[in-house]
């Protein structure tokens with residue numbers, strides 16, 4: 446459920462009409478609903494209320510805007526970060542360091558050191574050498590780094606290949622067959638407090654069965670580790686829950702997920718950690734755009750909008766679907782392709798789709814753009830970096846400026862030998 450709805454034929458974000466935002470901020474622009482973020486944060490927490498010890502770490506990469514992170518911190522969420530930059534953001538937004546989990550397959554030595562110095566609550570180790578380096582860095586500081594070992598359970602998450610992370614050929618985690626021996630070796634290091642395991646098998650999961658299978662393997666692994674004498678008090682179950690991208694699409698709900706987790710983890714006696722990203726942010730944002738042209742074409746006309754693949758990369762990257770809805774629909778429908786201005790045929794949001802009829806100058810939104818939207822934006826074709834707006838009731842604020850090409854050019858240099 447979200448708070449983008451029609452009143453008197455005009456699309457609103459909460460109590461703010463979209464045309465007011467377009468008028469004041471320009472287009473394209475991401476528009477987020479604070480009430481929707483809060484609602485999703487609470488629904489997810491509620492879904493896990495049957496579990497005894499839970500830590501919620503919002504996956505920053507889904508939507509790292511500072512205002513969004515502040516909102517999530519206010520909801521009592523910590524953060525899952527995958528770079529030093531994301532850690533800096535989470536801290537800047539007011540998340541307590543010990544509520545931050547540091548994931549990622551390529552943490553540099555400098556990032557590990559900075560995270561230790563910041564007092565990050567958990568390092569999710571992706572390979573043995575990383576554990577050894579972290580142990581050395583921590584030992585040199587007279588510390589023991591809190592860590593878990595990320596295991597690759599080798600299950601097919603059944604999602605798009607580019608966002609699937611839990612098969613053995615993926616770059617993430619250590620093979621479950623090697624993990625027990627590795628855990629033994631790492632647990633002996635002075636600089637580590639190795640206290641559990643982690644997994645994350647992919648994103649936009651439309652089916653809970655692969656997750657349940659993976660959790661089953663992790664449960665077996667925890668029993669193996671305990672039998673070998675290890676103290677296991679944390680299991681990080683990652684993120685991955687999918688969201689509906691098409692009107693009417695049905696996906697497992699957070700409540701379904703919570704019930705499955707309760708079943709799959711019964712008797713584990715650990716603190717369970719969760720790293721939800723998309724399920725919190727996805728339907729809390731839209732990308733507001735203006736139609737530039739209606740271009741005749743065969744077999745279908747093109748609707749050329751002022752948003753492009755540099756603003757919303759998901760369709761070009763993953764063939765992702767985003768519903769396209771006119772801000773002031775007339776009721777008339779057309780079949781059209783929707784594309785941006787970028788000089789690549791990949792800059793196409795939809796082909797041959799049945800959509801609201803729109804004319805040049807009309808406003809429309811791409812829905813479900815709150816996750817993996819603005820965070821992936823670039824300035825390709827020397828376009829401005831897309832701005833972001835947060836709506837809360839009847840007020841709104843620009844929470845990320847439009848960065849104009851002139852500002853980007855100002856950060857470049859022509860050497861004096863040219």
Ligand SMILES: *Cc1c(COP(=O)(O)O)cnc(C)c1O
Nearest residue numbers: 504548648684685720721722723
């Ligand atoms: C991306 C990611 C997440 C979040 O995934 P969602 O599908 O957005 O919930 C969680 N944990 C890790 C380690 C990730 O890489």
